[in-house]
Amino acid sequence: MAGDELVAGMRAGTVRNRSGRPYKPSVVEPYASSLNQHVYLHMGAQKLAAVDRRMVQTLVDELAAGGVDEKTGKTGSA
Numbered sequence: 001m002a003g004d005e006l007v008a009g010m011r012a013g014t015v016r017n018r019s020g021r022p023y024k025p026s027v028v029e030p031y032a033s034s035l036n037q038h039v040y041l042h043m044g045a046q047k048l049a050a051v052d053r054r055m056v057q058t059l060v061d062e063l064a065a066g067g068v069d070e071k072t073g074k075t076g077s078a
Helices: 002-012 025-043 053-065
Strands: none
Touching: 002 025, 025 053
């Protein structure tokens, strides 16, 4: 899946942050966890080309309604 490739690249240092630096492990693991806990459960094995803005917005709306913090991906965070 594309998300798995993203996380693998972040871990390997081939995908870098906005500053051009490798991601720290303390940043990568929450990304991986959020993908597993939220994105994959909602979107399943969709091909990346099949994912559109509406699908992403629906996921965001459902997560927000469920009390998931937009920055941390954790429930009940404020």
